[in-house]
Amino acid sequence: MTFSLRFRAALLSLLILAAFLGVWHLATRGTGTAATMSPEYAKLMGLTATAGKSAMPGPLDVGAKLWEHLRNPFYDNGPNDKGLGIQLAYSIARVGIGYLLAVLVAIPLGFLIGMSPLMSRALDPFIQVLKPISPLAWMPLALYTIKDSGLSAIFVIFICAIWPMLLNTAFGVAAVRKEWINVARTLEVGHLRRAFTVILPAAAPTILTGMRISIGIAWLVIVAAEMLVGGTGIGYFVWNEWNNLSITNVIIAILMIGVVGMILDQILAQCTRLVTFPE
Numbered sequence: 001m002t003f004s005l006r007f008r009a010a011l012l013s014l015l016i017l018a019a020f021l022g023v024w025h026l027a028t029r030g031t032g033t034a035a036t037m038s039p040e041y042a043k044l045m046g047l048t049a050t051a052g053k054s055a056m057p058g059p060l061d062v063g064a065k066l067w068e069h070l071r072n073p074f075y076d077n078g079p080n081d082k083g084l085g086i087q088l089a090y091s092i093a094r095v096g097i098g099y100l101l102a103v104l105v106a107i108p109l110g111f112l113i114g115m116s117p118l119m120s121r122a123l124d125p126f127i128q129v130l131k132p133i134s135p136l137a138w139m140p141l142a143l144y145t146i147k148d149s150g151l152s153a154i155f156v157i158f159i160c161a162i163w164p165m166l167l168n169t170a171f172g173v174a175a176v177r178k179e180w181i182n183v184a185r186t187l188e189v190g191h192l193r194r195a196f197t198v199i200l201p202a203a204a205p206t207i208l209t210g211m212r213i214s215i216g217i218a219w220l221v222i223v224a225a226e227m228l229v230g231g232t233g234i235g236y237f238v239w240n241e242w243n244n245l246s247i248t249n250v251i252i253a254i255l256m257i258g259v260v261g262m263i264l265d266q267i268l269a270q271c272t273r274l275v276t277f278p279e
Helices: 002-027 039-045 059-071 084-115 117-130 135-146 149-174 178-186 191-229 234-243 247-275
Strands: none
Touching (some): 084 149, 084 234, 117 149, 135 191, 149 191, 191 247
16 A cells, blocks of 8 residues: 555656646747847846747756766866866755754753753743844854854854754753653663663654754755855855856756755654654
8 A cells, every 4th residue: 555655656746747847848948039028138138038049948958957067066167167066065064064063052952951941941032032033144243253254154054053953852852751750760860861861762753853954944044155155055056157147057056955955854854763663
């Protein structure tokens, strides 16, 4: 039954993809002569539009360009011409460092808040004030104080990734059944051992759910951050290709951002399944 459901779902997904590509192909076949176009649009899109073709590339154009990128993803022809693999590697490295720093802060602090009602009440006003601030609002302050665009992007990843992990950890720790903790106390299990052998396994699915939310937010934010700081990264690649009016490369970058984001999410989803157990 499960195999049948998966097979039918995969078949339906392929049909939806084929329909989407078909509509895309038909919609980008052409837009008529330049005379029928809006002058502002023709001026914005340059020679491609004024030649009477659609400025939006079709799926075959994108596929051919994507194959070209995949054949040589790590070429380096200077600051503004690097392979897609290099750009993604920079972005993944920044996200990885910022995310790891957030894990190192959020999970111990979330444990403390979850285990101590006093600390929970004391820190709650700070969390409520800092949590709604847009990560990009920190960028000017980070650039001014850190004075390094790459480190500023990592700081923005850190500040945006910390809150879902912190709150989920605190919630997961506070929600551990009191009966389990009382049994550990009855057996005279120490605080530290109780935290690692009773509370952590029980709260692990909730903690990993917070980590999963955080990695998604971090990957969303890095694109905007790299557009601002420039230099390298998939966000900068998107902005640079837009300035070059290469819509094909912009679409490829969007596709790659989605694929990498899905892979990161699925890694943490698999980790969540590994630590989830039936009661």
